[in-house]
Amino acid sequence: MERSELVELLSTEGLRLLDSLPPYETEKDVLRMVSDLRKQGHSPGLVAAVLTQAKLRRKAVGKFGDFASRMLFTEAGLEQATRLAVAARHAGRFRAAGLRRVADLGCGIGGDALALAALELEVTAVEADEVTAAIAAFNLAPFPTATVEHRRAEDVDLRDIDGVFLDPARRTAGHTQTERLTDPDDYTPSLGFAYELATGRSVGLKLGPGFDRDLIPSTAEAQWVSVDGQVVELGLWFGALARPDIHRAALVVRGDAGHELVAEADSDDEETGPLGEYLYEPDGAVIRARLIGDLARRIDGRMLADGIAYITADEPVETPFAAGFRVLETLPFAERDLRRALRDRGIGTLEIKKRGVDIDPAALRKRLALSGDRAATLVLTRVAGRHTALLAERL
Structure with a gap:
């Protein structure tokens, strides 16, 4: 625009x-x-x-619900905006920590600032891009505790601010057709600026879920967040915003409900064991947070194979942290034999999941030439070091 x-x-x-x-x-x-x-x-x-x-x-609407009908957007701003369900949880951290005056540096179209203002916190929303700042001002106009400043994050006076939230621009400048930046030093503001600010301050930093874990400071609480099965962000929390003795967290949001696994550090994987009747695929946030071992122990399961994020168990367990499957049988892994086995079972609709094997599920599905009126899930992975095809049904 x-x-x-x-x-x-x-x-x-x-x-x-x-x-x-x-x-x-x-x-x-x-x-x-x-x-x-x-x-x-x-x-x-x-x-x-x-x-x-x-x-x-x-x-x-998918991110902001009913609020969307009263907001303005840019294409790039909407793509990078925090979902309201997640922004509300960000804001809740600031309120729980007793931080009343918050600076949202790099506020974009104002999604996180909106959630902060909705909790009646005093918000100074700062945006370097003129058009985006004007849109943020429109979106935040209904909230008397929110103000918007058109300036660089690095130029903001923070002396009267209790806490800071940063969502650095991780794409090239512009309002449409932007490209993702791979070097954190190219973020706006830069990662170095954010980390320096977090020294001695209460800071929340929103990053992409694939952010290099080696760059996460030991002082931060790192929380990976998924919404309805999609990992959407990594939040780094410092100072009063970081919870004591928690350095790894996986927050799984499904609908209006949130569920969380937390730990002091990456968890050790559980021992591997034989294939059981049930298979569990951990949520992406659990995988990113490296809490698969803790989840396996929680559901009385074991790892299916070293280095592969599947858990197997002998009993069905209901958990928000993994998708569960009942293993029906083991099928031939060779493609010709697999095609024949699926045809013999009348399977015409097939969900294909894979870990630890080099296969393109979409291309394989086309080559399998499926026909029939039954539906199933095919899991392609390794069991006891061997490539294995498992026919399963979702719990």
Whole structure:
């Protein structure tokens, strides 16, 4: 979004027009609305701006729920924004630590600042990009305890601030079609700035879930977060925001509920053992946090093979930290024999999961030429050092 587009969008005419648009589902709906709005005399720039916002609002429902219909976005800002369910948990940390005045440095479109302000904390939201800062100001306007500053994070006076939250930009500059940055020194603000700030301060730092674990300071609490099965972030917490004696945590959010595994350090894997009747695939947050061994012990299970994140057990266990499967039988691993076995069992719908084997599930599914009216899960992995195909059903 260019500055000129934002000016048109934030006009009285632009906001009224945006709020008046009916929802659309197809490209045909968009073409019809463009034609209707142009006939009503609206400029091409304004029409493009409001339709883009209508599309982004619809896309944002997954992250912001009902709030999305009252917010503005950029494409890149929405992609990088924290989901409201996770932002609320960030904000809860600050409130629980007694930190009332919070600086959100690199606030983007204001997702985390919104959650902080909703808990009536005083929030100074700072954003270096002018257009994004203006959008954050619009999104935070309903909250009297929130202010937005258009400036670099490095230039903010923090003397009256109790705690800091940073969500460094991890993509190239721009509002659309940005690219992911791989060097933490290229983040905005940089990782070095964030770590220096965390020395002697209460700081929360949001990073990508694949962040290099070797760069995690020993003083931080590292919490990997998954939402509905997708690992969405790594949070590093310092000072009063870090919980005592916790350095590794896996937070699994499903719907409105959150479940957490915590430990002082990476857990040792449980011993390997024979394949049982049940197989468990740990949630991605548990895997990233390296708490698979703790989970195995919690469900009275054992590792299926060294270095492979599957747990096997003899009894069914309900756990939010893993997907469970009942093993029906072991099938031939050779592709020709596997195709015949699946055909003989009438399996036409197949979920393929794999760990420890070099196979492309999508390409394999196509080659298997499935037909039949039964559904199943195929797990391709190693058992006792051998490539193995397991036919299973989800618990």
